[in-house]
Amino acid sequence: MNETTAQAPIRLTRADGSPIRVLVVDDEASLTDLLQMALRYEGWEIKTAADGSSAITTARDFRPDAIVLDIMLPDIDGLQVLQRLRADGNDVPVLFLTAKDALDDRIAGLTAGGDDYVTKPFSLEEVVARLRGLIRRSTLTVDANESPVLVVGDLELDEDSHEVRRAGRLIELTATEFELLRYLMRNPRRVVSKSQILDRVWDYDFGGKSSVVEIYISYLRKKIDAEGSPMLHTVRGAGYMIKPAE
Structure with a gap:
């Protein structure tokens, strides 16, 4: 007898088990x-x-x-x-x-x-x-077998502590900025489209209003590229890419 039942979403709690x-x-x-x-x-x-x-x-x-x-x-x-x-x-x-x-x-x-x-x-x-x-x-978690630190050039992102540093300088990011940068750094030197970013970072379709991606890319540029050579690049008509500064 084949029956399909929908699984209830996992109940979210704080790290100590207390309610969100x-x-x-x-x-x-x-x-x-x-x-x-x-x-x-x-x-x-x-x-x-x-x-x-x-x-x-x-x-x-x-x-x-x-x-x-x-x-x-x-x-x-x-x-x-x-x-x-x-x-x-x-x-x-x-x-x-x-x-x-x-x-x-x-x-x-x-x-x-x-x-x-x-x-x-x-x-x-x-x-x-x-x-x-x-x-x-x-409140991101990572696989225990993976290094929690992503590195692209002189940019480091620690998935455990949620700290981001460029050339040793601490950079303060919001939760969404952190997740966007995390996604880009997991795909270095690879062009990712706006639709891919929306699907991965926001988990839903923005109804074509992809300007939210442009807004958050601009936020990251101001913080990541503020005191160094550019790492975040726009590939016209295709999307965005992060790579070590030249």
Whole structure:
């Protein structure tokens, strides 16, 4: 008797086995209630905030593993909330909620240091899937038989400590920037297309809006190539490649 059963996704926890913590920030009580329900079903610990000031205070006390953050808030907007958290040195992955078809909001959110976005109205399943992807990327594991350090030229990426150094200089990256660089460094001297990057780094199709790849490549260039010869290269019409500086 052949029966196919769908496997439930692996339940994510913190490294110490405690529940994943998620902060949901939105001034629509009905929306936060729905998100709380869906995320608690994952076994995660959830806190909510209805405005930007409360979000900043709660994030500092709660120390979430991910934040769902609406851009439009009654006091300060979500972009300012994120800027203040980043100024505190908080690199928590952030999933922005934006108005439908508001491309400017999406680009602004990514530019401010957000890691991903969904547009309203959205499905709860999509939010959970995006959050799972962000959390996995921010807590990467590697095969015990592999070296955790990737090396391309004078650039080193340690998958265990999440430290990146070029010529010994420590470079601070967000979780998404780290995963993008990791993917490129696992494919040195090889051209990878935007669609390959979207599939590997973001785990889903961006609906043709591949500008997110260009945005994050530009972030990496500013950090990786800031004090040395260029390592990140655009191959016109094909994609991107990383190789040792000449």
